[in-house]
Amino acid sequence: MITEEGGDAWCRYRVRVREMRESIKIVDQVLKTMPQGPIYVDDPRIVIPPKTAINTPGGGMEGLIYHFKNYMMGHGVCPPKGEVLPRTEAPNGELGFYLVSDGTQRPYRWRVRPPSLYNYQAFPYMTEGGLLSDVVAVMSSLNIIAGELGPVTRQFNDATKQELEQICARYPKREAALLPALRLLEREFGCVDSDGMVHVAQLLGHLAREGLRRLHVLHPLQAAHRPDVTSSSTARRCPARSGGARRSTTT
Numbered sequence: 001m002i003t004e005e006g007g008d009a010w011c012r013y014r015v016r017v018r019e020m021r022e023s024i025k026i027v028d029q030v031l032k033t034m035p036q037g038p039i040y041v042d043d044p045r046i047v048i049p050p051k052t053a054i055n056t057p058g059g060g061m062e063g064l065i066y067h068f069k070n071y072m073m074g075h076g077v078c079p080p081k082g083e084v085l086p087r088t089e090a091p092n093g094e095l096g097f098y099l100v101s102d103g104t105q106r107p108y109r110w111r112v113r114p115p116s117l118y119n120y121q122a123f124p125y126m127t128e129g130g131l132l133s134d135v136v137a138v139m140s141s142l143n144i145i146a147g148e149l150g151p152v153t154r155q156f157n158d159a160t161k162q163e164l165e166q167i168c169a170r171y172p173k174r175e176a177a178l179l180p181a182l183r184l185l186e187r188e189f190g191c192v193d194s195d196g197m198v199h200v201a202q203l204l205g206h207l208a209r210e211g212l213r214r215l216h217v218l219h220p221l222q223a224a225h226r227p228d229v230t231s232s233s234t235a236r237r238c239p240a241r242s243g244g245a246r247r248s249t250t251t
Helices: 009-033 060-069 115-127 134-142 158-168 174-189 194-204 206-214 220-224
Strands: 082-084 087-090 093-101 109-113
Touching: 009 134, 093 115, 115 134, 158 174, 158 194, 174 194
Parallel strands: none
Antiparallel strands: 082 093, 087 093, 093 109
């Protein structure tokens, strides 16, 4: 286990370099001890056969058929109902893939738990009281992947907004159409997450935001002006911004 006594950018850099050297040693050990032979399961119903395997039972035309069947709708693997969260210790921290299956080919919910999203939360505390020139070094030492930080913006298009206005016209007050609006949100995006609820609350008005806050669905700051991580009380969440996957600290 590579560690350093300090916790500044220089120590994080030293840990990174020593981890790379240790990884080279591990790869060298694996190459020397790994036995020869196939690495995939020899079952074309689960793993598509290699395209070069012409003279094997899974190759040729039969193999091409399996290439289609494994990816066509209505064919391929259908996992059982349930949920799973496999996790690995990636270079930046814990990387997890949260999957909820309803027994069909398409997942009911799918979310990637990226480490950079959680590591970046420490960035303001690391740079507080420092110099502007320190920002570059601190950010580089965290090795932030920007694609893991950006939220997904969920907003209705013009046609959906018009449909929402027609729904609101059936109620004496706009905020009374909150539940139908959430159903509309689920229909459009396949789920209800914090970004979508904030957008709906903005369209319906202040009382709708207050109603969501009282239901403990939105944090007070969310209800006021901006989206944040979804509360655990949300019944159905989206893969991109939800907090359904279990969190843990990363190093």
